[in-house]
Ligand SMILES: Nc1ncnc2c1ncn2[C@@H]1O[C@H](COP(=O)(O)OP(=O)(O)OP(=O)(O)O)[C@@H](O)[C@H]1O
């Protein structure tokens with residue numbers, strides 16, 4: 001009897017990642033508001049320090065050749081877990097063992113140096129992933145072709161749109177021959193054609209027996225790509241198993257936790273999204289809107305010092321976390337006037353192709369000549385009433401009012 005079990009064990013692929021009771025603590029400051037924090041910059045007097053557990057006793061194993069999805073609400077610890085797996089963040093307690101070369105596609109911009117050109121970042125990034133200069137040089141043309149960003153390859157990456165960032169980052173990661181590929185959210189960015197190219201490459205990786213770990217809010221993508229899905233909730237793993245069951249569990253949790261919980265992320269405190277309010281076409285604040293009418297997202301931003309060149313971005317996600325529309329003033333070729341103190345920008349979006357249901361608005365702001373930025377996830381929410389449902393990402397008319 002025991003021989004049979006041993007033989008079954010022998011044909012199972014080896015474990016490439018083992019996570020043992022991993023916990024991660026961050027120390028966070030508690031202030032009354034982001035603005036206050038910006039104003040009191042440097043004066044530590046009114047801050048309260050508080051420990052915060054982003055990961056709480058997480059354990060699991062990953063066998064070679066598996067594609068695992070990580071899902072969970074904003075702030076549930078997905079990105080932190082991915083960074084711990086990639087060795088970019090050290091756990092406070094517990095251990096992670098991994099075997100093989102890891103390529104990590106982390107949150108937008110992570111891993112790129114903003115002041116260097118795309119070309120320079122290819123070499124920098126490649127060497128971080130353990131490739132020699134010659135090995136990267138040999139792959140350079142393939143990387144450039146896959147990214148398809150043309151002459152932007154010689155532009156400083158701080159001028160890239162989020163789509164360009166992702167194109168280049170993805171191109172580098174898949175050309176470094178990784179055994180394990182970590183992907184955080186990036187599949188939702190970029191145009192449909194590029195997304196398809198990424199998905200094709202991921203499927204190729206799967207057929208080659210590489211291990212892939214994907215964080216995504218696009219649940220349909222998770223369902224179709226993954227063999228196994230882990231659900232995170234407030235830093236704890238609450239489910240590990242079949243994709244369909246995991247997605248069901250996640251949907252239940254979204255309802256329990258409530259959508260529209262604001263979650264902020266900032267790389268610098270020079271600039272901030274203060275608030276986002278949803279108005280109807282005539283400028284009246286609303287929480288529900290008829291499909292087919294326009295909504296006006298009133299985004300209020302503030303800056304500590306005047307910002308001459310800056311850009312504003314936003315996205316609208318379904319309650320299930322799938323991106324419906326997204327754009328930014330860079331893509332829309334809108335030049336914003338110098339940001340002094342505080343400013344309100346209205347973004348008008350047609351809801352013609354939105355299905356009925358609940359939506360969440362996210363916004364971000366970035367200085368273009370320095371690296372200040374701030375993003376606010378779950379800044380507002382609204383409901384689309386009535387009309388027949390449509391599927392997939394929508395092509396909405398967007399303009400800055
Ligand atoms: N360096 C840090 N310092 C302090 N807190 C942090 C740090 N990094 C992450 N956190 C906090 O840890 C929690 C988990 O963050 P994490 O980015 O892992 O969540 P997530 O599940 O990836 O969320 P999202 O869906 O918004 O990307 C959040 O509350 C976040 O604010």
Ligand SMILES: [Mg+2]
Nearest residue numbers: 078079080107
């Ligand atoms: Mg994340």
